[in-house]
Amino acid sequence: MTTSLRDALDAWRQLLGAPRVDDGDRAWARYGADTTAATRQLGGALRAASADQVPEIVRIASRFGVPVHPISTGRNWGYGSALPVNHGCVILDLGELRRIVAFDAELGVVTVEPGVTQADLAQFLAQAQHDFLVPVSGAGGTASLLANALERGYGVTPHTDHFAAVTWMEVVLADGTVHRGMLHEAGGPELASLFRWGLGMYTQGLFTQSGLGIVTQMSIALARRPESVAVCLFSLKDEALLEAAAVAIRQAMQRLHPTLGAVNLMNRHRVLSMSAPYPWDHLDAQGLIDAPTLQALGRQFQVFPWTGFATLYGTRRMVRAAQAELRQLLGGIASRLLFVTPRRADTLARLARWVPGASGRGLQRLTQSLRSSLELVAGRPNETALPLAYWRHRHPERAASPKNPAADGCGLIWYAPLVPMRADAVRRYAEMVGEVTRAHGLEPLITFTTLGDRVFDSTVPLVFDRSDPAACARAQACWHALLARGREAGFFPYRFPIQGMEPLRQLAPESCALSERIHRSLDPQGLIAPGRYR
Template structure:
């Protein structure tokens, strides 16, 4: 996605943002559609009801309606789309690939926004093997980038995510998504953004704004104020190009896993592994999954043996027999086996006493691992956890009416903070008849993400409302404890926490200056 996922539901008919010409709303829309057809071609201004209905569907209840979908082919066409939107006062909402499952998918923030679908802009613009960077348009997906680099026989890779392989690199980075591998904080490893402002003007960040700047793809800061962050999780512009810094495949790669049954031992392990992350033993991301999360990835809800929801303790205990209360997993990488063996010994010492001993799996000979850039659909099984029909070969949680909501918060990387946050996230979903699907993600040596997945069946009566109520209760209690959202999707439109400074007013001033008619993603709170 090109803007953050907080949306606000509206009611009914499309209205121009600043209506001054006395035209009826339908006349305004028709005039804008005619102009867009002239700019993009008839085939790329979509008004068919089936396509609009699909774009209006997420993994939870939504009410927003989309009057049309625009599909620009390049930056100049994006400029034209936004200029037309400004001229007619018609709101638009940009998306890249629309796979933002669990945060709102493609559904716009406000009712009546025209969808600006950037999927046609799917070109790899530049690659440098020695300097390890890749410049792409917003339609390029993780699957496409991996295939492109593999075809080039590149020794580099881009960090993958736990979501769909068909998600956008640019959209995920702008949402500040987390990845699997050495660049877990993806937005920290990008630069040289090309951005179309709501008025249709183009800006470039860093050194990319200087003609012929050789350092543009390798230096984030440029000269003067750093603008990159203004365009992440915001509606201040549409990013049409971005450079990603790649990692180099390592000759030594070992994936590891162990189990912990005792919570007290888990919090101790959190502290021990934080120390290894800080000293560089653990260079990439690693994970702490609870039993429910692991269960939901390996199979769907056991209706045949349980017959009711939520999952009773005896069924959960049965699964734990072959798994454990928590699993700790990740990967070690090194330039040679000698250094790798040292890393193994350090990790084994830190996890000594785990209920299931630490085990290592040798990486494949070609280095093709999820920890070295290979995208996977495995985690999408979680979205089908409560469905009574099998997961199809080609998963689409929106189409299949999977109920799925993410709640992701940031916390300091200590056992004490992990314990406090997990106790809240483990308890609250149970109050609403949902299983606590929990993961702690090592986002950096100093920060953990606690990601709680609320999975349910949208075809079960009343479950949408129940899941939303659970999300609201969970985010509020975590915030009261000092743990705030890292990504605020459509489900969080009323849950944006209050701020204690003038930052919200500053953003409003920037919006007023950059988007005079308020046409870009209206309804999205900029907290």
């Protein structure tokens, strides 16, 4: 431990109290587990008790030249969990900052601190019977709302792009000063929370995917709960229908948005990862599910090569009209086109319990997953997507509750590139992912999610046995191979795990140089989350 680090930890203990400051070893024990199998040497960890302490925490970091890595809940699974990009950082845990600072029940804007989770907001809204949707993600109820928006995450509720719903932020800069924006300063907090562009230079975007400051409050515009919520489920019975489906989805987004919230298109592997146990006893020579078993699982769980999941929000008349349009667009392409409401999903889950045998058990799993997915669509956070992280875990039954893939030993790295919404691009991309993942001994789990009507974000979870060092190495190599092959083919991630920051610097030197110039102005010592996207 260097003298400067020791002195900084002593100063932080005086500010926060000794129980809230960890040395490096205790910090590693508390924060070191990561689904990507990355490791980092930590200088220590701090747990702030209130937002008022953050400016002085940063001033101490500046005084002693010790870098800090802020986290909200540390649930950044698949991208680094709670770990920093660089070695030697001190974790600044803001998870105890859980105040819902303000809520405008008439206009639907909530202001939260970093530790407020999806479940916290859901409970707050339910207790007061406020008819608004939580901007949920697949990370589950224990994940931070603020942090997901800062990472430009997205979901399936009407405000699909979570950062686009952010109207205002309070940010602590590297010198301990607090930035709230010109409109907040000159016009007051109410107007600032209602108008996302503020006044003068738009600065909010600077603090996403950057580490330029520490966000201690955020205002988020919530979608009002509509009269009708439904999903459209459909299947592609033949792999060759993928291109036609991509075109139909693009046309649907062009015609039906915003009644049509988002469309997910998932391959068979991806659906099975959330509904069926991994068949360890039926693997081929590469250690992957053999073809007969994959077909058998598809029959048992009623999963075709591709499954579509589209969300619909609006009045009953609007949703009925959108359903008619979707039938027209998808009718000649999709099989088993089905529109389901939350009530109908509950009925299907109850009826499935009466179906006997293996088919019945598969149907029960599928309908339960459907019911959970409908809850998510209705803005109620749950863990319906998290089982995929446990798919190649040797003992998924030992998962904690609530699930924590990092602490439970799961292996997961996200490859999340943008894919143009064109038929040929979707086909080339799916074939590329299948080829690269199989070459590295990984199952090809693919989802296409609409981000508007021009581009998909495709999430590919690289799921592996984290207890096996060889499997960890293959997963890391696979991510880098996907990055290289995808870039050659015109696909590139919208978000990077911590081990991807160095390749990003090499691929975007001019942009990283500009980012570095901005950082030198606001954070000349490079103290806040060094190495992130720069």
